[in-house]
Amino acid sequence: xxxxxxxxxxxxxxxATAAGGxxxxxxxxxxxxxxxxxxxxxxxxxxxxxxxxxxxxxxxxTPQQILACWRNNAALWxxxxxxxxPEGHQDDLLLPPSGLRDMASRPLLTRIxxxxxxxxxxxxxxxxxxxxxxxxxRFRDNGDKGTAVEVIVAVRPHHxxxxxxxxxxxxxxLELGLLRDLRRMKMLIETGExxxxxxxPDAV
Amino acid sequence: xxxxxxxGKESTLEVGQRVVVPFTIFCGQCFHCSEQRYxxxxxxxxxxxQEVAEKAFxxxxxxxxxxxxxxxxxxxxxxxxxxxxxxxxxxxxxxxDIPDDRLLFLSDILPTGWMAALNADIAPGDTIAxxxxxxxxxxxxxxAFQQKAGRVIAIDGVKGRLAMAEQLGAEPxxxxxxxxxxxxxxxxxxxxxxxxxDAVGKEAxxxxxxxxxDRVKQTVGLGQDRAHALRQAIMACRKGGRVSVPxxxxxxxxxxxxxxxxxxxxxxxxxxxxxxxxxxxLLDLIERDVIDxxxxxxxxxxxxxxxxxxxxxxxxxxxxIKVVMHP
Numbered sequence: 001x002x003x004x005x006x007x008x009x010x011x012x013x014x015x016a017t018a019a020g021g022x023x024x025x026x027x028x029x030x031x032x033x034x035x036x037x038x039x040x041x042x043x044x045x046x047x048x049x050x051x052x053x054x055x056x057x058x059x060x061x062t063p064q065q066i067l068a069c070w071r072n073n074a075a076l077w078x079x080x081x082x083x084x085x086p087e088g089h090q091d092d093l094l095l096p097p098s099g100l101r102d103m104a105s106r107p108l109l110t111r112i113x114x115x116x117x118x119x120x121x122x123x124x125x126x127x128x129x130x131x132x133x134x135x136x137x138r139f140r141d142n143g144d145k146g147t148a149v150e151v152i153v154a155v156r157p158h159h160x161x162x163x164x165x166x167x168x169x170x171x172x173x174l175e176l177g178l179l180r181d182l183r184r185m186k187m188l189i190e191t192g193e194x195x196x197x198x199x200x201p202d203a204v
Numbered sequence: 205x206x207x208x209x210x211x212g213k214e215s216t217l218e219v220g221q222r223v224v225v226p227f228t229i230f231c232g233q234c235f236h237c238s239e240q241r242y243x244x245x246x247x248x249x250x251x252x253x254q255e256v257a258e259k260a261f262x263x264x265x266x267x268x269x270x271x272x273x274x275x276x277x278x279x280x281x282x283x284x285x286x287x288x289x290x291x292x293x294x295x296x297x298x299x300x301d302i303p304d305d306r307l308l309f310l311s312d313i314l315p316t317g318w319m320a321a322l323n324a325d326i327a328p329g330d331t332i333a334x335x336x337x338x339x340x341x342x343x344x345x346x347x348a349f350q351q352k353a354g355r356v357i358a359i360d361g362v363k364g365r366l367a368m369a370e371q372l373g374a375e376p377x378x379x380x381x382x383x384x385x386x387x388x389x390x391x392x393x394x395x396x397x398x399x400x401x402d403a404v405g406k407e408a409x410x411x412x413x414x415x416x417x418d419r420v421k422q423t424v425g426l427g428q429d430r431a432h433a434l435r436q437a438i439m440a441c442r443k444g445g446r447v448s449v450p451x452x453x454x455x456x457x458x459x460x461x462x463x464x465x466x467x468x469x470x471x472x473x474x475x476x477x478x479x480x481x482x483x484x485x486l487l488d489l490i491e492r493d494v495i496d497x498x499x500x501x502x503x504x505x506x507x508x509x510x511x512x513x514x515x516x517x518x519x520x521x522x523x524x525i526k527v528v529m530h531p
């Protein structure tokens with residue numbers, strides 16, 4: 001086969017591959033992200049400039065009891081990883097727990113910006129931290145199962161990979177950590193302790 | 205089981221009390237515990253271990269003694285000392301005048317057999333087929349008769365265990381010598397058992413095409429469970445019957461006769477045992493001498509010979525039915 005033929009066949013193969021690729025791409029269903037409940041949309045990790053993560057649990061307690069634990073239970077704060085907490089402060093300032101402190105290159109302070117009784121507490125970051133963060137705890141009646149507590153955090157890194165390490169990994173860790181935080185809070189509210197398999201827990 | 209030697213500040217137990225401790229750990233406060241589904245407890249598995257089970261099963265499990273990190277990584281109960289979490293709700297305080305041998309199995313296998321029979325939804329006079337005559341299978345047979353089963357057909361390949369099943373009143377069928385589906389059809393006049401109970405679980409033995417395929421897949425890491433007994437039970441069950449699965453499964457199984465489930469309109473119920481839900485009722489039966497679970501004990505060993513006990517339990521199933529260890 002001559003060089004010209006090689007080139008001709010090569011070109012034809014390339015064009016066929018491109019056409020096939022286009023065909024497959026165009027046959028992809030158009031996803032309506034708004035049709036997916038909460039944060040469950042497929043192939044959607046960013047909302048505008050923000051990466052949104054969250055978690056939910058149901059606690060057998062009222063919203064007031066859950067908020068009281070978050071605000072005042074000193075046993076909760078040291079075990080939190082990513083859920084900011086008020087530590088009894090009265091000025092709406094929230095402190096970053098260990099995971100959040102490790103993740104941001106500068107202290108990330110947040111302040112409560114909205115409170116709706118029995119329904120919602122929302123906060124956002126302030127100051128010169130390297131990331132812009134919004135978050136909220138939302139309460140919803142879940143029938144005889146208790147109160148559904150959902151935490152949603154939206155993060156906009158100011159300087160990609162400088163303030164936040166690899167963004168996707170950060171989001172995954174954040175989501176897992178928030179779920180753990182909610183589960184610890186649930187344990188503390190429902191049972192008064194956080195489960196451990198250690199043989200000699202500090203509680204004894 | 206054992207005696208309380210120390211208590212935490214919130215415990216309602218007292219030093220010196222004699223207790224039986226269920227293998228399922230539960231908080232007594234969450235939604236599932238409020239409905240007595242103790243093995244579904246939300247709070248007893250440490251948060252760090254919940255993610256493993258969540259990946260495997262879709263939801264985290266309750267904590268359990270000696271049951272891997274899927275269930276919290278709690279050390280097992282075959283020890284001189286055991287810490288009991290949530291000791292205000294988990295342990296059962298038992299009377300002093302009943303011997304250990306009659307109470308010990310309240311911690312696990314007796315309630316497991318009881319729940320297996322309950323899940324079979326037995327009506328008086330029903331015919332029940334039980335796959336597996338190990339300790340759980342034998343207690344399932346005992347429980348099925350207590351729950352008014354008319355006939356129980358016991359299926360196993362170990363003659364010593366089939367003999368014990370026969371002593372309980374069951375009709376033994378040895379799968380080494382019998383075509384099980386054919387036998388069950390003939391024994392039930394062409395109808396099939398009203399309910400079937402798989403007390404075998406993920407480690408089914410035998411020489412059949414699906415078992416060999418399961419073994420090959422297990423060996424090369426493509427599958428986890430050998431579900432031959434469950435497949436056979438579903439095929440054998442009568443139309444509109446019930447399938448109860450106390451046998452433990454941990455992964456995924458293919459060749460599952462879903463078509464038979466659907467086309468025959470079967471109901472399937474399973475789960476880790478909600479031990480504490482049944483202990484009061486079973487203790488009452490023991491106290492009134494209606495049942496004596498100690499018939500199961502074949503050997504007694506000191507705790508430091510546990511490895512020997514486990515080895516013999518695996519290698520000599522004909523004689524080693526249940527080993528009780530004394531610390």
